[in-house]
Amino acid sequence: MEHEISERDGALIVGFSGDVDLQSSPEARKILLQCVARKMPVLVDLSAVNYIDSSGIASLVEALQTARKGGGSLMLVSVSEAALRVLELARLDKVFTISGSIEEGLEKATS
Amino acid sequence: MHSVEMKNAEAQTTPINDDDERISGHLELLSAMGQDFATSLDIDETLRHGLKRITDYVGAEGGALFLLDDRGEKLTCKTSNGPINLDGLTMSSAEGIVGRCVQMDVGEIVRDVSNDPNFHTAVDDKTGFTTRSILCAPMSVKGERIGAIELVNKNSKDGLFDDHDLHLLRSLSSSAALSIKNARMAEALVEQERVRRELELAAEIQRSLLPDEGDDTSPVHGVNCPARTVSGDFYDFFPLADGRICFNLGDVSGKGMNAALLMAKTASLFRCLGKTIHQPGRLLSMINDEICETVTRGMFVTMAGGIYDPKTGIVKMANAGHEPALIYSGGGTFEAIQAEAPPLGISPLISGDGGIPEVEFRLDGGTLYIFTDGVTEGYLEDGSELEADGLKKILIDTAGEPAATRLKTVIDCINRENVALRDDLTLLAIDDGLNKIARDERASSDEGIQSTAETVFHLNFPSQPDRLKLVRSAVFDTVMLCGCSESVGRDIVIAVDEACQNVIRHAYKGARDGQVILDIARAGDNIVLSLRDFAEPVDVSKIKPRDLDDLRPGGLGTHFIREVMDDVDYLPPPDGEGNLLRMVKRIE
Numbered sequence: 001m002e003h004e005i006s007e008r009d010g011a012l013i014v015g016f017s018g019d020v021d022l023q024s025s026p027e028a029r030k031i032l033l034q035c036v037a038r039k040m041p042v043l044v045d046l047s048a049v050n051y052i053d054s055s056g057i058a059s060l061v062e063a064l065q066t067a068r069k070g071g072g073s074l075m076l077v078s079v080s081e082a083a084l085r086v087l088e089l090a091r092l093d094k095v096f097t098i099s100g101s102i103e104e105g106l107e108k109a110t111s
Numbered sequence: 112m113h114s115v116e117m118k119n120a121e122a123q124t125t126p127i128n129d130d131d132e133r134i135s136g137h138l139e140l141l142s143a144m145g146q147d148f149a150t151s152l153d154i155d156e157t158l159r160h161g162l163k164r165i166t167d168y169v170g171a172e173g174g175a176l177f178l179l180d181d182r183g184e185k186l187t188c189k190t191s192n193g194p195i196n197l198d199g200l201t202m203s204s205a206e207g208i209v210g211r212c213v214q215m216d217v218g219e220i221v222r223d224v225s226n227d228p229n230f231h232t233a234v235d236d237k238t239g240f241t242t243r244s245i246l247c248a249p250m251s252v253k254g255e256r257i258g259a260i261e262l263v264n265k266n267s268k269d270g271l272f273d274d275h276d277l278h279l280l281r282s283l284s285s286s287a288a289l290s291i292k293n294a295r296m297a298e299a300l301v302e303q304e305r306v307r308r309e310l311e312l313a314a315e316i317q318r319s320l321l322p323d324e325g326d327d328t329s330p331v332h333g334v335n336c337p338a339r340t341v342s343g344d345f346y347d348f349f350p351l352a353d354g355r356i357c358f359n360l361g362d363v364s365g366k367g368m369n370a371a372l373l374m375a376k377t378a379s380l381f382r383c384l385g386k387t388i389h390q391p392g393r394l395l396s397m398i399n400d401e402i403c404e405t406v407t408r409g410m411f412v413t414m415a416g417g418i419y420d421p422k423t424g425i426v427k428m429a430n431a432g433h434e435p436a437l438i439y440s441g442g443g444t445f446e447a448i449q450a451e452a453p454p455l456g457i458s459p460l461i462s463g464d465g466g467i468p469e470v471e472f473r474l475d476g477g478t479l480y481i482f483t484d485g486v487t488e489g490y491l492e493d494g495s496e497l498e499a500d501g502l503k504k505i506l507i508d509t510a511g512e513p514a515a516t517r518l519k520t521v522i523d524c525i526n527r528e529n530v531a532l533r534d535d536l537t538l539l540a541i542d543d544g545l546n547k548i549a550r551d552e553r554a555s556s557d558e559g560i561q562s563t564a565e566t567v568f569h570l571n572f573p574s575q576p577d578r579l580k581l582v583r584s585a586v587f588d589t590v591m592l593c594g595c596s597e598s599v600g601r602d603i604v605i606a607v608d609e610a611c612q613n614v615i616r617h618a619y620k621g622a623r624d625g626q627v628i629l630d631i632a633r634a635g636d637n638i639v640l641s642l643r644d645f646a647e648p649v650d651v652s653k654i655k656p657r658d659l660d661d662l663r664p665g666g667l668g669t670h671f672i673r674e675v676m677d678d679v680d681y682l683p684p685p686d687g688e689g690n691l692l693r694m695v696k697r698i699e
Contacts, residue, residue: 019583022612023576051583053608054667085598086605089671 003031011041011109013077013102017048020056028056032063032074039072041109043102047078052086064096073097077105137279140168144283148290158287159190162260165283166192169276171246172264175200177209178291179258186210186258193263195240207231208245212259218248218281220272246272248280250288257288310340310368317371320378322347324515330421330546331356332514336526336536343370344483344537345378349385351418357385359416360539362433362483364454369410377402377412377455391417391429395455396466399431402456411456415448415481417469421546424474429467431455434484437503440477441510445503448472448479476547478514478540480506482521485534489525497525514542564632564639567593574615574625574644582629583608586640589631593638595698602675603638603696609668610642610692618646618690638696645689649681 001024002017012035020028035042044060046052060076067074075097079087087093099105144161151157158176166174173193177186186204191197204210208221211229222244224230235242242263250257260280265272314337321335333346343363350356359381363370380398388394395416402412415436417428430436432454435447451468482502489497502521509517518538526532568589572578586607590600611627619625628643673679678695685691 019580021576021579021583021608022615023579051604051608053605053612054671055612057667082601085601086671089605089674090667 001028003028005031005035007040008102009106009110011043011106012038013043013045015045015048017050019051020049020059021051021053022055025053025055025059029059029062032059033066036063036067036070036072036074039070041072042067042074043077043099043105043109044074045077045102046080046083049080049083052083054086054090057086057090057092060096061092073109075099075105075109077102136168137275137282140164140279141282141286145286148286151290154291154294155190157290159192161283161287162190163192165260165280166262169246169262169272169279170266171262171272172266174260174262175209176250176260176287177213177258179204179213179256183256186213189258195234195238197234200234202231208247209259209261212247212249212261213256216249216251216254216256218246218277218284220274220277221245221247222271244271246276246280248277248284250284250291252288252292255292257291260284260287307340313368313371314340314342317341317345317375320345320347320375322349327513327515328545330419330514330543331358331539331541332518333360333539334518334522334537336522336532338366338485338532338535341368341371342366342535342537343374344485344535345374346481346537346539347378347382348539349382351386351389354422355389355418355420356541357389357416357418358539358541359385359414360433360481360483360537361412361414361416362485362535362537363412364410366535373402373410373412373456377414381414381416385416389418390466390469391427392466392469395429395431395452399455399467400459403459411454413450413454415450419474419479419541419543421543422550424476424543424547424550425471426474426479426541427469427471429469431467432457434482434487436479436481437499437506438472438474438477438479439503439506439510440475443507445506446472474541474543474547476544478506478517478542478544480538480540482538483535485532485536486521486525486538488534489536490530490533491524492527497521514540564634566630566632568629568631570629572627572629573623574619574627575623576612576615579608579611582611586629586631590638590696593631593633593698595638595696599696599698603640606672606675606694606696607640607642609671610640610694612668614642614644614646614690618644618649620646636697636699638698640694640696642692642694643684643689649690 001020004015006013014031014035016028064074077099078101079098084093087096097108099108144164147157147161162174162176173191173195175191175197176189178189179186184204185201186209188197188200202210204213208227208229212219221227224242224245244264246262247259249259262272262280264270322333325331331348333348335342335344335346343366344361346360348356348358361377363373363377377398380401384394384397388397395414413431413433415428415430415433417426419426428448430448430450431452432450435449438446438448448470487497487499487502491497505521505524506517509520518540521538522536525536568585570582570585572582583604587600587604590603595603607629614627615621626645630641632639672694676694677697680693682691682693
């Protein structure tokens with residue numbers, strides 16, 4: 001799993017690529033919680049995620065809950081087919097705000 | 112108006128001076144009033160009318176009818192006529208000439224009230240009326256005092272009542288007393304009937320709280336016979352979303368309406384909470400807390416409740432102060448499940464840390480019986496109690512019959528025609544017999560799948576997270592070769608990945624040197640994936656898909672596996688060591 005963090009229009013964009021699985025999800029969790037702690041809207045780009053498992057999903061849920069608790073926001077953008085399937089299985093596709101592109105996500109996050 | 116009637120009365124009485132005529136006049140009046148009393152539907156109106164008649168007939172200035180209250184302490188004027196309205200006047204039954212007459216149960220003539228120390232002057236003082244003479248006769252039936260009729264100031268030349276008047280008044284007061292008593296009895300009957308009807312309605316609601324009787328294929332059967340109209344016993348069972356069955360049986364202390372109401376509350380709490388809380392010990396603890404908060408002092412509920420899994424025959428239950436439940440698996444001996452906690456509603460303390468202790472056992476084709484003490488303490492035909500031994504004997508003797516028949520046999524022994532029940536009778540049976548047969552059949556057809564299966568992939572790897580990427584890639588390629596569509600292939604990868612995670616995290620608890628073996632076989636239209644480990648056997652009943660409404664990290668993996676695969680089973684591993692998970696996916 002690789003990741004990349006950038007700032008744009010007052011929001012943090014964190015992109016993951018490769019496999020978010022038992023091996024890599026502890027790192028993904030750490031990165032997500034650090035992003036959320038910066039008190040900016042967080043966009044998680046899942047376009048390059050080939051595989052995400054239940055532990056990866058759990059990290060996303062934990063980050064979402066932490067963000068909401070602190071009055072912040074976290075949304076998913078450009079969710080790959082593989083990641084969307086797992087979100088559907090977990091019935092979390094309606095819990096997360098999901099945007100089709102980074103631009104669309106930024107608009108939602110800053111409006 | 113009043114004076115005109117008085118004159119008429121005088122005109123009626125004046126000519127009577129011959130005894131025969133007097134008697135015939137009396138008889139006519141008695142007969143007319145007797146008729147009135149016998150046919151009247153409105154006792155108040157009849158008394159008012161009767162008093163008026165007799166006042167006029169005797170030729171008195173006024174009259175009053177007094178009734179004694181239930182406690183015999185107070186006399187209240189029910190109806191009156193004459194110049195002063197005394198209706199509603201209440202006085203102590205120890206006071207006045209009326210009081211004396213009622214207490215002594217004798218009629219009397221007081222020719223000059225000013226000479227009578229018992230005369231109650233308050234009314235005259237207040238109204239300005241002058242009472243000169245009084246005629247008073249008690250109303251009583253066989254010594255039961257009901258009240259008295261009093262007439263004042265005769266409108267004759269000397270203004271005095273005579274013995275004939277007293278005699279007549281006594282006759283009339285007797286028949287008035289009788290009709291009042293009859294009316295009161297009729298009223299009591301109506302009230303009894305009303306209470307009975309309300310009880311019937313309550314009983315109907317109670318019966319609606321019991322579950323519908325399942326057919327012969329249902330593993331759970333229950334029966335409830337109230338000793339009175341309403342019952343303090345209850346039982347219930349309902350299916351959970353995962354196919355397991357939640358059941359309970361309880362007994363509220365007492366048998367009356369209060370017990371029935373607490374029963375309704377407890378049964379509703381169980382049904383409501385039992386749908387979301389699937390740990391019987393915790394569930395009973397919560398019900399205990401609820402009941403403790405509101406229960407009437409001294410009332411409590413004994414309850415046994417749990418969850419039965421038809422797929423495994425495993426029962427998990429908790430027993431709070433209830434009779435020991437019995438398990439029968441043949442061979443003439445029973446295993447008893449004793450109460451591990453006091454009844455519910457006694458102390459909130461029992462709900463401490465772990466809640467009420469749970470026991471878990473495998474029925475393995477046997478039957479679990481739960482019953483109230485009304486059954487074991489029920490009287491048999493010879494007057495002895497059935498007792499636990501008697502119950503066991505019936506259950507052994509009828510073991511070949513369907514569960515419903517077994518329960519009926521027990522009930523019929525105690526609930527015989529024309530014999531009042533000593534206590535409510537309630538029994539619940541959870542019979543694993545048919546499900547055991549179904550499980551065995553499934554196991555043998557599973558063996559069929561295994562024997563015709565062709566192994567297409569075999570992988571032996573250590574319990575390390577970094578190996579999962581390789582496993583996923585190999586599984587995907589293999590199932591695609593077996594003819595899966597790409598989306599089904601990805602789903603199978605998810606299931607296998609999560610199953611491997613469970614082995615690494617839970618079975619081997621993170622140890623990196625555990626051995627994991629994955630086999631993929633093709634059997635007809637099925638892809639069979641077997642995952643074997645050599646860790647401590649896991650408690651299958653504790654592996655549950657998590658509640659998806661509960662938004663929290665973790666616990667999702669098992670849900671994914673069940674969602675994606677058609678069949679997921681833990682099989683006994685070949686040499687009894689470790690765990691063997693078998694997942695089957697049907698492909699078109």
